[in-house]
Amino acid sequence: MTQTTETELPHWPPVNPARSPFALIDDAERQPLAERAVTRVQLPTGATAWLVTRHTEVRQLLRHPGFSSDLLRPGFPLLRPLPPDVTSNSQGAFIRMDGAAHLRLRRMLTAEFMIKNVQRIEPLIHQTVADALADLAAAGSPADLVSTFALPLPSKVICHLLGVPYADHDFFQSRSRLLLDRRAPAEQFQHAAQELREYLRSLIDAKRARPDDADDLLSRLIRERVEPGELDVDELGGMALLLLIAGHETTANMLGLSVLLLTRHREQWAILRDRPDLAPGLVDELLRYLSIVRNGLFRLATEDVEIGGRLIRAGEGAIALLSLANRDPGVFDDPDEFDPYRQAHQHLAFGFGVHQCIGQPLARAELRMALVELARRFPDLRVAADPQELSTRDTSIVFGLDALPVTW
Amino acid sequence: MTPGPRQASGETTSRVTVDRDRCCGAGNCVVTAPEVFDQDDTDGLVLLRDPTPGGALLDRVQRAADLCPAGAIRID
Numbered sequence: 001m002t003q004t005t006e007t008e009l010p011h012w013p014p015v016n017p018a019r020s021p022f023a024l025i026d027d028a029e030r031q032p033l034a035e036r037a038v039t040r041v042q043l044p045t046g047a048t049a050w051l052v053t054r055h056t057e058v059r060q061l062l063r064h065p066g067f068s069s070d071l072l073r074p075g076f077p078l079l080r081p082l083p084p085d086v087t088s089n090s091q092g093a094f095i096r097m098d099g100a101a102h103l104r105l106r107r108m109l110t111a112e113f114m115i116k117n118v119q120r121i122e123p124l125i126h127q128t129v130a131d132a133l134a135d136l137a138a139a140g141s142p143a144d145l146v147s148t149f150a151l152p153l154p155s156k157v158i159c160h161l162l163g164v165p166y167a168d169h170d171f172f173q174s175r176s177r178l179l180l181d182r183r184a185p186a187e188q189f190q191h192a193a194q195e196l197r198e199y200l201r202s203l204i205d206a207k208r209a210r211p212d213d214a215d216d217l218l219s220r221l222i223r224e225r226v227e228p229g230e231l232d233v234d235e236l237g238g239m240a241l242l243l244l245i246a247g248h249e250t251t252a253n254m255l256g257l258s259v260l261l262l263t264r265h266r267e268q269w270a271i272l273r274d275r276p277d278l279a280p281g282l283v284d285e286l287l288r289y290l291s292i293v294r295n296g297l298f299r300l301a302t303e304d305v306e307i308g309g310r311l312i313r314a315g316e317g318a319i320a321l322l323s324l325a326n327r328d329p330g331v332f333d334d335p336d337e338f339d340p341y342r343q344a345h346q347h348l349a350f351g352f353g354v355h356q357c358i359g360q361p362l363a364r365a366e367l368r369m370a371l372v373e374l375a376r377r378f379p380d381l382r383v384a385a386d387p388q389e390l391s392t393r394d395t396s397i398v399f400g401l402d403a404l405p406v407t408w
Numbered sequence: 409m410t411p412g413p414r415q416a417s418g419e420t421t422s423r424v425t426v427d428r429d430r431c432c433g434a435g436n437c438v439v440t441a442p443e444v445f446d447q448d449d450t451d452g453l454v455l456l457r458d459p460t461p462g463g464a465l466l467d468r469v470q471r472a473a474d475l476c477p478a479g480a481i482r483i484d
Binding site for chain 1: 430433438439440447448449450453471474477479
């Protein structure tokens with residue numbers, strides 16, 4: 001962290017937008033990162049961190065117990081300074097916890113999102129897809145696919161699972177989006193976080209005041225964990241916040257980008273319709289190629305660890321760059337080509353290590369069912385804009401399109 | 409993958425072990441090799457259905473071990 005070299009270091013996140021939604025990173029900024037497995041970069045806060053860009057090393061970093069996810073630790077690499085009240089607002093945020101404290105909360109949820117349970121709710125997802133398709137048809141051509149289909153679909157599903165009223169979607173969607181924008185002004189960020197926490201807290205309080213046998217996740221966790229004293233109500237609020245945001249923003253952005261990509265590969269659009277059995281492999285390739293968590297996953301070394309021939313010392317920051325690992329030519333042939341027939345299962349779009357996305361079976365099912373049904377219902381769907389003209393979320397933790405005009 | 413110990417029959421076999429303390433319940437193993445792995449209905453953690461899977465399954469069992477984000481699957 002010496003002052004003298006900082007001006008020469010590449011900046012992270014990238015300074016310039018990528019040339020297209022599929023390019024991940026500006027070409028000139030990508031080039032020096034591709035030359036080595038680990039590169040020292042400068043963050044917007046002025047701090048430095050090690051950016052890890054290859055598949056093997058990203059896996060090694062994310063599975064290594066010598067790296068912490070706790071952003072309250074001194075020296076943790078940050079994209080923005082921490083708000084002053086962060087300690088009182090971080091209860092239940094298990095994505096930022098380590099070791100036993102993390103596992104304690106995550107394990108209260110693992111059974112909820114496992115593949116067997118997602119298969120059980122497939123009829124619900126199917127019906128939600130059908131409703132969203134009807135809304136899109138009713139909107140009429142041309143329509144915005146993001147606001148009429150891609151965003152409502154996963155929002156409705158996660159609301160149903162959690163027991164959050166979908167009627168409040170404008171409120172939680174706008175605040176979630178703000179929380180994910182790393183350029184959002186600090187005051188607005190704090191205000192949005194507080195509003196969402198208060199909203200979920202009052203929802204939980206209302207459920208506790210009227211105990212019933214409701215089968216949603218929050219009601220179940222209240223009955224089985226909070227009332228017996230295993231789980232604090234603020235911890236439940238933090239868990240709910242995480243699931244609500246992660247449950248709709250990620251799938252929504254994947255859906256918009258997937259439709260943009262697949263409508264440029266007409267043969268794939270037809271195959272989705274005619275061969276839905278091939279859709280799971282296609283979804284994995286979409287996850288790899290689009291890699292929507294483009295800023296990477298941030299960690300702090302708590303011991304000296306060698307990664308990719310570099311000694312990362314205790315107290316130094318490291319960033320696992322999922323997006324470039326998913327374009328590692330050592331693992332994926334012609335990695336910048338979209339190829340639905342490749343074996344893409346090694347992709348790291350859901351992360352790796354004990355924090356790997358808990359909702360991935362749900363995300364996979366939503367993407368598969370939404371894309372298949374969309375291709376069946378709208379075989380002639382077209383995007384009514386050049387990809388380069390579309391407004392993209394370049395400063396969001398989760399990359400995506402602001403809108404996607406489609407015709408049919 | 410490394411071949412397992414030779415059995416009297418002359419067929420190579422492998423022994424799979426899972427570490428439920430490390431498991432984070434991501435479920436990759438169940439998607440990859442459902443004949444060998446399952447998830448517990450109560451806590452979502454890994455359950456081993458078949459600790460000595462036959463030759464036809466070994467590729468997928470190895471893939472499940474590679475994909476396990478927590479490193480909770482071992483093949484000897």
